[in-house]
Amino acid sequence: MTDTPGTGPGREPALADAQRTHWQRTYTANPGMYGEQPSAPAEYAAGVFTAAGAGDVLELGAGHGRDALFFARTGFRVMAADFSATGLDQLHATAVEQGLADRLSPLAHDVRDPLPLPDASVDAVFAHMLLCMALSTEEITALVAEVRRVLRPGGTFVYTVRHTGDAHYGAGTGHGDDIWEHGGFAVHFFPRELVDALAEGWRLTDVHPFEEGGLPRRLWRITQETPR
Template identity: 75%
Template sequence: MEPKGTANVSDDGQDLAEVQRTHWQNTYTTHPGMYGEEPSAPARHAAAVFHAAGARDVLELGAGHGRDALYFAREGFTVQATDFSAAGLEQLGAAARRQAVDRRVRTAVHDVRDPLPLPDASVDAVFAHMLLCMALSTEETHALVGEIGRVLRPGGSFVYTVRHTGDAHYGTGTPHGDDVFEHGGFAVHFFPRDLVDALAEGWSLDEVHAFEEGDLPRQLWRVTQTRPGTPSV
């Protein structure tokens, strides 16, 4: 077995990225609305953070079929939801129409390995539930957080969750290097704490909250950090 964290997932990253894209496209097609309609606990936390900061518009990365994006819209935010699965976003759009929040929700198919399709300082808040711990290399994750910092307005909030190296699946399954391990076709980048700290360099790191979710149960961190600067009024 390859030692943990020694290889770089980017060595086979493009192939792995395409495998993961196909995996999620097939998953959402086969199991529409697979996560249900209730928002995740991290989304409820994020909404409270965003309201307290006076945010109006939210970018959600890895929105899937939209349970959290739709919750943000019902909470009164304008939401841009991105995912690399067109099938998931089609379900999100249909649900937004059923819930009569479609005027508050826009969707865009996007791979987070590419620059975010938004202008500088154009959103108040960003949310990503388990998106950063997908099959992204450490280098790609740093680039993504750099992009998030670019599109956030000064004082903007970023809330994300990741599975970490205390998770029972860490170090098991198919290794892809850089702390990425695959189980049942699903690849996860398990975060060590020093990666969380490194991604917060130049930000205000407000909270790192440990919690459990789902089967096993999965071990995650919920991270809240703020872009430096004074929010515009």
């Protein structure tokens, strides 16, 4: 059972704050936990961004940086945002080791707050499973509006989310608003209607289903563009 989107205890700041602490501990206990190889969505996004002529990329939820570092190696200027100082410290250290520090800027930021960037200031935005963290529908909607604000006309947004067809949907502890906590991680599982609502005013070019991990996790990879 779920609550009406944007209502219920999923909106309480305490849940997101607890998740921040959880991720800090996780990155501390497991440095480089996702490995060095980029995710498949990041590889796809790099191709899309290159084809669109993008020069700079904002990654939301960069963690310890496997995808942000990949974007930098590919030749983009990258701003890597995350609310975990531990993850960003690991990212910065690796960027220095790999000679990428001049192409990559870590940014400590909680996506529940407005993005600290000017209007129309970036070419592309990437977020792998960030939007399906412990965020309410209201907070997700506000974040996507912020992404649109900072993108230049014709800019591209590629993001991935776990959806309601995932095996963990409805399992564990329910927090309302399609948010379920399992094994310490809280996930906002997306119905297709939410994807479509977030694409209003954009050009939605692709909704691609895929699987990841051993469960497997079931996700959508969404690509949308701002009007030119």
